Amino acid sequence: MAISFRGPGPIPIDLNVNGEERTVFIEPRRTLLSVLREELGLTGAKHGCGRGQCGACTVIIDGETAYACLTLAVDCEGRSIRTIESVSHGEQLHPVQEAFIEHDGYQCGFCTPGQVVAAVSLLEHNPSPTEAEVREAMAGNVCRCGAYPNIVTAVLDAARQGTGRDPGVSGATVASGEEG
Amino acid sequence: MKPFSHGNATSIEEALEALSGMSWPLAGGTDLLALMKEEVAAPERLVNLKTILGLDAIAERQSGNENEWHIGALTTLSALSQTPAFADHLGLRCLVQAAQESASPQLRHMATLGGNLVQRPRCWYFRNRHVPCWRKGGRRCFAFKGENKYHTILGGGPCYAVHPSDPAVALLALNASLLIAGAQGRRVVSLEDFYVMPRPDRQREDGYHPVTILEPNEILTAIVVPEPQANSRSVYVKRTERGAWDFALVSAAASLRLEDDVVKEARIALGGVAAIPWRANAVEEVLIGQPLSPELIEHAAGAAVAEAKPLEHNAYKVDLIKGALRQALQI
Numbered sequence: 001m002a003i004s005f006r007g008p009g010p011i012p013i014d015l016n017v018n019g020e021e022r023t024v025f026i027e028p029r030r031t032l033l034s035v036l037r038e039e040l041g042l043t044g045a046k047h048g049c050g051r052g053q054c055g056a057c058t059v060i061i062d063g064e065t066a067y068a069c070l071t072l073a074v075d076c077e078g079r080s081i082r083t084i085e086s087v088s089h090g091e092q093l094h095p096v097q098e099a100f101i102e103h104d105g106y107q108c109g110f111c112t113p114g115q116v117v118a119a120v121s122l123l124e125h126n127p128s129p130t131e132a133e134v135r136e137a138m139a140g141n142v143c144r145c146g147a148y149p150n151i152v153t154a155v156l157d158a159a160r161q162g163t164g165r166d167p168g169v170s171g172a173t174v175a176s177g178e179e180g
Numbered sequence: 181m182k183p184f185s186h187g188n189a190t191s192i193e194e195a196l197e198a199l200s201g202m203s204w205p206l207a208g209g210t211d212l213l214a215l216m217k218e219e220v221a222a223p224e225r226l227v228n229l230k231t232i233l234g235l236d237a238i239a240e241r242q243s244g245n246e247n248e249w250h251i252g253a254l255t256t257l258s259a260l261s262q263t264p265a266f267a268d269h270l271g272l273r274c275l276v277q278a279a280q281e282s283a284s285p286q287l288r289h290m291a292t293l294g295g296n297l298v299q300r301p302r303c304w305y306f307r308n309r310h311v312p313c314w315r316k317g318g319r320r321c322f323a324f325k326g327e328n329k330y331h332t333i334l335g336g337g338p339c340y341a342v343h344p345s346d347p348a349v350a351l352l353a354l355n356a357s358l359l360i361a362g363a364q365g366r367r368v369v370s371l372e373d374f375y376v377m378p379r380p381d382r383q384r385e386d387g388y389h390p391v392t393i394l395e396p397n398e399i400l401t402a403i404v405v406p407e408p409q410a411n412s413r414s415v416y417v418k419r420t421e422r423g424a425w426d427f428a429l430v431s432a433a434a435s436l437r438l439e440d441d442v443v444k445e446a447r448i449a450l451g452g453v454a455a456i457p458w459r460a461n462a463v464e465e466v467l468i469g470q471p472l473s474p475e476l477i478e479h480a481a482g483a484a485v486a487e488a489k490p491l492e493h494n495a496y497k498v499d500l501i502k503g504a505l506r507q508a509l510q511i
Contacts, residue, residue: 001190003198005225008183028186028226031213051214052287064258064289070213071290074186075206075228118285139424140284 006074013074017042018086024073032076033057033068036083044084044113048142055141058114059083065121065140084113087120096120099158100151107145115141119155128159181213182222188231192361192399198227199397201385205229207254208291210283211299219309220316221300221386230254235401236292238263247407250359253294253400257282257347260293271408274416274433278350281418284425294400296345297358297374298392301455302427303331303341315339315378317387328491330429333498335454339378340491343391344427348375348457350416352449353433356405362398369393371403375456391456409445412437415511417504418451428452430501432484434508436467443467443476448508450484453501460484463505477509 007028015022017040024039033050036042036059045068048056052070059068060082087094096119099105106112115138122129122137129137134155143151186206189195199205204223206212207230215221229235235254240247249272251260261279266272282288282296300306305313305322312318314337323331323340331340348371356371376382378389384396394400408414414435420426431451437444446467448460462483470476481502488498 001194003187003189003194003227005185005187005198007185027183029181029183029216051217052210055284055286058286061289065286066290067210067286070210072186072206072209072213072226075209075230135424137285140286 011074013077015040015073015076015081016079017081018083026073028072028074030073031069032059032071032073032081035073036068036081042083042085045117046110046113048110048114053142054111054114055118056111056114058117058141060117060121063121063124065118067140082117084117087116094120095161096123096155096158099154099161103150103154103157104147105151105154106143106147111141111143111145115143115151119151119158122155123159127162129156131156134159181216182219184216184223185225186228187225188228190231190233192232192235192401195227195229195232195399196361196363196397198225199399201396203227204396205399207295208256209295210287210291211295215300215307218307220307221388223386229399238265240265240407249405249407251293251403251405253402254292255294256289257291257293257296258285258288260347261288269408271412271414271435272354272405274350274353274414274435275347275405277416278346278418278431278433281416282346293347293403297348297351297371297403298394298400299344300388301339301341302344303339306341313339315341315389317383317389324491327493329493330427330452331491331494332454333485333488333490333494333501334450334458335377335456336489338380339389339455341455342452343375343454343456345457346416346418346428346431346451349428349431349449349451350414350433351403351405352457352459353414353416353435353447354405354408355435355447356403358400359402359404360394360398361401362395366401368404371457372459378455408435409437411439412445413511415508417508419500419504430497430504432501432504432508434505434511436472436509438472441471443470443472448480448484448505450501450505453488453497460505462486467509472509477506480509481505 046056048054052067057068203225206226235252257279267276305311418431433449435447446464448463450458466480
């Protein structure tokens with residue numbers, strides 16, 4: 001079978017975002033970040049550097065953090081995408097968000113959605129991280145205000161308070177290429 | 181980013197049929213999409229390899245009397261760094277160290293080992309589309325007499341950008357080979373022969389001068405690492421400006437087998453010093469057959485930089501690589 005190529009003009013793409021099936025009509029060159037923000041109205045993930053160096057666009061794809069600015073939306077068909085918008089339930093904030101408020105884990109707040117998503121993902125994989133593990137897991141998220149000490153404190157505190165409210169996800173293991 | 185069309189490959193054969201000069205393979209995309217956003221690269225079609233099942237598997241296989249590890253080219257750096265069979269293996273752990281110290285958690289979730297080995301240089305002249313540097317088809321290297329703090333000290337030109345991969349350096353020390361699929365069939369190439377210094381007559385359709393022998397219509401499908409002999413040990417030492425998430429200023433990988441403190445085998449590879457991952461044959465010659473004493477290590481570190489020709493702003497790399505190598509040999 002020869003590959004069927006789509007584009008370069010707009011094509012329909014089916015995405016699963018925060019548990020909902022969404023269809024968008026976009027060019028293959030569109031990044032997941034631009035589709036989330038401009039097509040789906042999910043503006044929590046931020047466009048910072050646009051080149052995978054700042055982490056403001058961090059989302060969770062199939063259970064692992066990724067940069068939405070260096071991911072093509074068309075490559076996300078059939079995969080599960082979670083954004084910062086899925087982290088709280090209405091007015092009820094996630095314990096990581098509560099901890100960021102409690103410990104002042106930000107100044108300007110631009111990087112905060114990405115920081116929170118990275119922290120939530122860390123605690124889902126490792127509910128009791130050491131400080132070194134927190135620093136390592138958060139290393140892909142830059143904060144130009146320099147709120148790092150408070151961010152680390154917030155993540156450690158959220159871990160102490162326990163965040164395991166989603167057992168289906170919190171028990172997830174890291175894919176290690178064992179399949180196929 | 182320039183417009184392009186996109187297709188999902190479901191088999192290597194399908195992908196090979198679709199690849200050509202301006203029809204490129206896409207894996208993790210962490211390098212390619214960044215280049216396309218800068219419009220330093222502008223392929224007309226992308227062939228998504230991530231939809232080919234089984235290219236991300238890690239398996240131990242027997243080859244003759246030897247065991248070897250097959251790492252699918254689509255294995256992500258995070259999966260590689262979390263493979264206990266490597267992490268707990270003294271002989272192979274340099275590969276895990278190199279993968280773990282690459283990039284950031286998000287990028288390691290996305291980036292594949294195959295893509296990491298064929299990524300393009302990080303040189304700021306190369307990555308700027310307004311600078312017609314030699315590496316991307318222009319007339320000259322702007323780093324040679326320009327801002328060259330992060331550039332090469334070994335191997336010379338005509339391009340002075342270093343190869344940015346950490347895992348490639350570890351794999352060179354581990355004597356890895358690569359499986360390559362092409363329309364004419366499969367071939368196996370040692371990693372050492374896979375990388376070649378850039379030269380004027382080796383050029384891609386878009387002007388790019390590659391440093392690998394991979395042709396545009398070929399796919400790197402697996403990385404094969406031979407099981408090290410008993411009593412082998414390996415280590416990867418990386419020097420960076422920042423404590424987290426940075427490319428190597430320099431790095432050193434050492435794979436050694438000692439008997440009664442005497443070096444029986446040694447493979448030494450250096451990163452951040454040349455346009456390709458650099459095999460330090462002169463260091464190996466100093467080490468093999470000798471007791472691993474502080475004096476020998478000092479002698480070996482000197483041998484690593486005997487041929488070094490630093491540029492105006494990167495003489496610091498000479499001492500830095502000596503220190504990295506000393507540390508690698510002391511572990």
